[in-house]
Amino acid sequence: MEGKRLRWAVWAGLAVSLWLVGCASQPVTVTPQPVLLRIVAADAYGPLVETVVSAYHEARPWVQVETEVFNRAVGEERLRAGAAELGIFAGPEPEGLWSVPFAADGVAVIAHPTVPVENLTLAELREVFRGRIGDWPDGTPIQVVSREEGSGTRALFEETVMEGSEVTLTALVVVDSRWMLETVSSTPGAIGYVAYGRLEGSVRLLSVEGVLPTPSTLHNYPLRYSVLLTAPTEPTGEARAFAQWLLSPEGQAEVLRRLAPPLEE
Structure with missing residues (x-):
């Protein structure tokens, strides 16, 4: 009888020991608490934001991640008002906000597919948008298409191309990149501009000063600029984690599907 009791005690002790070891070896899984991150972007980067957020x-x-898309002026207002933690805009760097470049882009000059021109100099482009050149070489009247006041793409185009001159009063004014692409593609003789990263549809992409914008040529393109990740102050928490991811090889792999690496200072 004593032998049976001893064997039972040994087996019971061994079972408890194995159970304790098994419990100790199980990893503890901690499920992070849900976090909300709000991003506001210029309309030129709506598709890019969808890609990187996914x-x-x-x-x-x-x-x-909640995203809103506006022109740059409205987007900056939303960011300053605390309606978002991060913003994505075309350069230059906004005053009073934290920002870091994470890609390079350029203002692509686009025309109706039948326009018989492949390249324009900056001087020619300026005269076209001033209305001083009114017809294409085949006699087709030129229809200038521009963006609305507050557009970051417009500001960059006017700073680089117009040099203080006014765009012709006969220009059609559109309020976003999609409308720009649709208007230029459907209006004979039309010429306009859009961020290269937003380029799509049946428009003719023109060279400027002999350089056709592509991801491999943007660093030498006359209308190049930096794309900025912006915040009211240096990001913390999840906003900081997103900024670090966007600048990491994993994040840059998504960005470079559409754009070029950041410009060198």
Whole structure:
């Protein structure tokens, strides 16, 4: 009888020991608390934001990212008012806000597919948009298409091309990149501009000073600029994690599907 009791005690002790070891070896899984991150972007970068946000959510599925798209002037107002933690805009760097370049882009000059021109100099482009050149070489009247006041793309175009001159009063004015692409593609003789990263549809892409914008040529393109990640102050928490991811090889792989690496200082 004593032998049976001893064997039972040994087996019971061994079972408890194995149970304790098994419990100790199980990893503790901690589910992160849901986090909300708000991003405001210039309309030129709506498609880019969708791409990077989708990839970021795959990497950090507990993060819900809400995005809003406006022109740059409205986007900066939203950011300064605290309606978003981060902004994505075309350069130059905004005053009073934290920013870091994460890509390079350029103002692409686009025309109706039948326009018989492949290249314009900056001087020629300026005269076309001033209304001083009114017809294409085949006699087709030129229809200038420009962006609305407050557009970051317009500001960059006017700073680089117009040099203080006014765009012709006969220009059609559109309020976003999609409308610019649709108007230029459907209006014979039309010429306009859009961020290269937003380029799509049946428009003719023109060279400027002999350089056709592509991801491999943007660093030498006359209308190049930096794309900025912006915040009211240096980011913390999830905004900081997003900024670090966007600048990491994983984030840059998503960005470079559309744009070029950041410009060198």
